[in-house]
Amino acid sequence: MNQRTLLMLGGAAILTIAAALILKPNNTTPPPAGSAELAFPNLAQRLQGAARIEVTRNADGVVVQRMGETWVLPERGNYPARPDRVRELLTGLTELRLTEPRTANPELLDRLGVNDPTQPGSTAALVRVLNAQGAPIAQLVVGRRRVRTQGNVPEAAFIRRAGENQAWLAEGRLPIDGDAGLWLDRGIAAIPRDRVLRVAIRRTDAPVLELARAGEVDAPLRVTNPAETPPLDETSLDEIGRAFESLTFVEVTADTVAHGTDIGEARFTLTDNLTLVARISRDGEAIWARFAAEGDDEATRLNARWRGWAFQIGQWKEKAFVPLLADLRRAEEPPAEAPAAAPLEEAPTAATPDLPAADAPAPAPAAPR
Template identity: 60%
Template structure:
C-alpha cells in the first residue's frame, strides 16, 4: 500500500477517535457525595464506649453524660435527656462526609464560623465525644451551616479538626445545641380540663378549700367548702380545671433539694380512677412543685416520669394548683376616681347665639 494511502487512513482513524471522544458523555464528573471520605471512618463501633458528649462555646460548656442505659444532664441535676437527641447527634457523626476542602488560612476561619471556640464572641462550637477515661473518641470544630435552596439536597456544615487549620464543607446533619433546655423533654402532662372532677386544697394558714364539678360533664367547678363565698370568677375557677393542660416546667431539681417554703398541696380527683397531688413551694417569686399520681396504669406512667423530681412552674400556676378563696374572687370593676378637691370643673359648653336678622323695612 502506498505511503499516501496509509497517511490518509491514519488521519481518518484519528478523526474518528477524536469525534468519538467529543460525542461521548463526560464520565469523569466529581464523585457523588456518598463517595466522599467519612470524617470519622469506623466510628460506629467505638461509640459503644462513649461516656460524655461535650459542646464547648466561648460562653460555656454543655455536658451530657451516660448513666447506665440513659444519658443525663449534670447541669439539670442529672435529669434524663431525650434519647433521640443523643442518637441523632452520634449517628450524624458516623455519617458525616468531608465533601469539599476550603481555606486553610487561620485568618479566614472566622468567615466560616470556625475560629477558636474559646475566643470571646466566637460563633464556633467544639464538639467532643469522650470515653469513660476522658479520651477523645471524636472531636470536631463545627461552624456555620450552609443554606441550600434546592429541594432534596442534604444538609451541610463547615467543620475542621481542632488540631488543624484546614476547613471542610461537610455533608450531613449535626444537631448541635448548647442550650440544655433543648436536650430535655419539658412536657409534664396534658390532661383535659373536663377530666378534673374535684379538688381539695390545703394551703398553709388557710382554711380548706374544696371544689367540685356537678353531675353534668360540662358543668364548671364550683366551691362547695366554705359554703358561703363571695361572687366568684368563672375564668379563675376554669384555670384550676385546666391546671394539667399542656403543663411544662422551667427548671428541675432533685425532689430532696426543692427550694423555698411549703405553700401547701392540691389533691385533684380525675376520671378513670386517677388522682394527682401537687405539693407546692415558694422560693421568692418562683414556684416549685412535686407531682405524685395514684390509680392504675396511667398513674404508673406518670410517676415513672415525675418521681424524684421537683419542677419549677410558671408563677401563674400557683392560683391553679393551690389557690386561696381570695384568688377566686370576682374582681369588681373599679369606679372612676373622684375629682381632686379644688380641681377646675369642666367648662360648660353653651350654644352660640345667632343674632336675629334685621327687620325688613315696611313698604312705602
C-alpha cells in the same frame, strides 16, 4: 498614582482572591450526594461505647452523660436529656461526609469559623464524644453553615476534625446546642381538664378550699367548701381544672434542694382511678412544685417521671394549684355612670312685633299741672 498606592491595591486584591478561594467551592466537581468520604468511618460501631457528650461554644457548654440506658444532664441533677436530641447528634456524626477540602492554613481558619473555640471571639463549636474511660471517640470543630440557595440541597457546614488543620465543607445535619436547657424535655403532664372530678386545696395561710363537678363529667367545677361564697369568676375556676393540661417547667432540680417556703398542697381526683398531688412552694417570685400520683399503671408511669424532682413552673400556676378564695372572686364591675342631663333649653320669649309707624299707639297726654 504612586508606587505605594499600587502596592496597597495589589495587596488588597490578593487578599480578596484568597478569601474567595477559601469561602467558595473550588473548580473540582463535588462528588454525588452520599458518595463522599465519611468524616468518621466506622463510627456507628464505636458509638456503642459512648458515655459522654460535650458541646462547647464560647462561654456556653453542655455535658450529657450516659447512665445505664439513659442520657442525663449532670448540671440539672442528672435529669434525663431529650433522647431525640442525643440521637440526632450521634446519627449526624456517623453520616457526616467530607465533600470539599478548604484551607489548611491555621491563620485563615477563623474565616470559616473553625478556629480554636477557646480563642476570644471565636464562633466555633467543639463537639466531643468520649467513652467510659474518657478517651475520645470523635472530636469535631463545627463552624459556619452553608446557606442554601436552592431546594433539595442537603445541609452543610464548614468543619475541622480536632487535631487537624485541614478544613472541609461537609454535608450532614449536626444539631449543635451549647445551652443545656435546649436538651431538656420540659413537658410535665398533659392531662385534659374533663378528667378532673374533685380538687381539695389546703394552703398554709387559708381555710380548706374544695371544688367538684356537679353531675355530668363536662359540668364546670364549682366550689363546695365553703358553702357560701361571693360571686366567682368562671375562668379562674376553669384554670384549676386545667392545672395539669399542657403543664411544662421553667427549671428543674433534684427534690433534695430546698426551694423557699411551702405554701400549700392540692389533691386532684381524676377519672380512671388516678389521684394527683401537687406540693407548692415559693422562693422569692419563683413557684416550685413537687408532684406525686396515686392509682394504677398510669400513676406508676407518672411517678417514674416525677419522683425525685422539683419543678419551677410559671408564676400564674400558683392560682391554678393553690388559689385563695379571693383569687377566684369575680371582678366587680364599676357602677354605670348616670347619663349626663341634657342642658335645659330656654323658653322662647314672646316678642312684641314691630308695628308700622302709622299704626303705632299715640303717646298718652301729659297730666295737667
